[in-house]
Amino acid sequence: MKGKTKRYILPEDEIPHKWYNIQADMTVKPMPPLNPQTREPMTASDLYTIFARECCDQELNTTDPWIPIPDEVREMYKYYRSTPLVRAYGLEKALGTSAHIYFKNESVSPMGSHKLNSAIPQAYYCKKEGVKNITTETGAGQWGASLAYAASLFGLEAAVYQVKISYEQKPYRRSIMQTFGAQVTPSPSMSTRAGKNILTVNPNCQGSLGTAISEAVELARTTPDCKYALGSVLSHVSLHQTVIGLEAEKQMEMAGEYPDVVIACFGGGSNFGGISFPFMRHKIAAEPGKTHTRFVAAEPASCPKLTKGKFCYDFGDEAGYTPLLPMYSLGHKFHPSNIHAGGLRYHGAGVIVSQLLKDGLMEAVDIQQVESFQAGCLFARAEGIIPAPESCHAIAATIREVKKLKPDEEKVILFNLSGHGLVDMASYDKYLSGDLINYTVSDDEIQANIAKL
């Protein structure tokens, strides 16, 4: 290992100038969102009341493969990009493998995760069209913290609905949002009709991403001069995240390698899409030597929409405020177990990823909670970085890939380290003390939820 390069970093002028829009290259385009009342396809302008206009246009753009990154956004990317591509020599040694394992380290972002990549443009586009308030939901708080920071960068007021269980279990992330001046409300709350309806039925409801989205969308609809921003699931969010994969591609070139497998954890699909889509474009274009690459999404066993969900039109939120989206779903009323990977507790998969999975361009695996933390601790001791509980799923999937290889097989594996776990140590505490349990969702429960769709 001595003398070999460990980290690959791009000079600032090689930070991408454009995002990659895979929708333009897909053979089968994603189906459009539908108006829930009329079930008619929605256009970008139908979405303008909720999201920043530029985001709506990007959401439904199926023709332009490259979308310019505004200068103002790219300047803010310079605060932490490029993120390093790291050769995981330590992990390779710990696993005793001949595989070459690389990870893209998005945890070096000031907010500790990849989420900032989309928070910055979403806040920027709001600012650009003169909006003064921005609202969103957050689970573990990675997205909320990123949006709170991005809002403060562009002088916007931010209101964040945080899933109640995370609000209580992860007070540090709430404080981070407050440090940036955001107003944080535990969800479900009495401040919205969606929240009230749930609390009336179940006063002890611990919340879910689906419910928090309903509350934020309701706030955006009922507040003048206020737009809603989403941290994953939607196509424009994955678009912004392609900076990850575009950088990784150049950095893999510096290392003289091309990945055989690309792996990321899966909540709504934004970090997965971010690292995968730039490599997948070569597969779609059938470029020689680049068609064999496999793309693996690692989801929690307790929220298995990709491996056990149904492909259909469903709502993005619990209350049914959003358009109907074509996706793999467990049903928008599905309440995931209280796993520590709060960012993966979502009932549906993004529109693009759902289509790609349906068309066989990618795969999915489900990971139990204990296996994910085992993998996370192994990685921490080998590479010195404590991964976020979400990212532990990608590491566990990487270890599974390695275990499938023969000892001398030199496969190249790339995974996305979407964030660090320094603010999630209470979860590690629980794992280290042996108190962490697996959650399994029964086929009957899944079928009961899916049958309603």
Place this chain on the structure above:
Amino acid sequence: MKGKTKRYILPEDEIPHKWYNIQADMTVKPMPPLNPQTREPMTASDLYTIFARECCDQELNTTDPWIPIPDEVREMYKYYRSTPLVRAYGLEKALGTSAHIYFKNESVSPMGSHKLNSAIPQAYYCKKEGVKNITTETGAGQWGASLAYAASLFGLEAAVYQVKISYEQKPYRRSIMQTFGAQVTPSPSMSTRAGKNILTVNPNCQGSLGTAISEAVELARTTPDCKYALGSVLSHVSLHQTVIGLEAEKQMEMAGEYPDVVIACFGGGSNFGGISFPFMRHKIAAEPGKTHTRFVAAEPASCPKLTKGKFCYDFGDEAGYTPLLPMYSLGHKFHPSNIHAGGLRYHGAGVIVSQLLKDGLMEAVDIQQVESFQAGCLFARAEGIIPAPESCHAIAATIREVKKLKPDEEKVILFNLSGHGLVDMASYDKYLSGDLINYTVSDDEIQANIAKL
């Protein structure tokens, strides 16, 4: 600001190959440590029973200005170095200044602070001489986490005494240490004579760094095959930290600038020495254009050893186990107030820094707790990084420097961002809710302590 470089990062082959030993260049050399029984100067070999031998040799080396960094250590530095030098455009704008403000971002280290720079070589030297156990103290936990990680890298068992108030207030850092397999004990504890003596008199004692050092040193002395490692104060620790300043010097060259002022927070002196000494060598050598640079240490007002302490021989720990060291001290029995910057709660200053301050080569300022958090929040909103409570002192001192300038004065200020505060959010919570208070230590209390020296 558009298009200007924000971050300067060195290629891996420019990570320093040598540390800079300022002792070799100092006109007035530091006085030697004394045996407390005989008051005779101690030699390196007198220290071998406590510390790794290489560290003892480095501690008293006043002849070689450059000490080679072992290949094994430099390979581990590659896990996170070089750290970025960042032009703080956001902070400049927030302050409305023409000054050019740069910071060296040591918070990107996987453990979140500069401490790893010395933890790695100290663990390596122990491993190299066949030692199997390593023990240390920690305050807020930045050092303990770093040593726990470094120990795991080299296969050593680590035992950490953590100051009790931090053990209770900052459980996340304890969990980080445990994730790396370290045994963590709150100090004072009943496991050592030093701890027992204190708990007998005061069962509710909240601990201090001085006490935790006594416990760790006692463990090292009474345990076979066990060495002690210290996170600051000693000269070999500052030596290892010079990677910070050596990198910063090359990075400032990339930016085409040279600092007029260099600033760091001050606990024992290692991050201050780390960023300062490489620049100070040009001042000592009277190089043209490099003699005017000022070096400013920012200490907490509640623990003002540099601004109000006495230069004398004193113990490094509460129980009086260590050699007598020539330093600015508030007395080894001084118990600092419970400020949130746990890493700055230490009664004495490192030997080298004490001599440099005495000889007028540097300055010191004291910062109140509330001012430090004000500065930290301003910086967070401007640059997106939440600084450690310790680092907030350096930012506050930077802001004071800026306020001394005329609006169009283009001074170049460099400070060290020693760590991030993501694991210290409970402290920010307290500040944001208005519950944070200042602590002042009266001149009478200082005089009473100093009179005993």
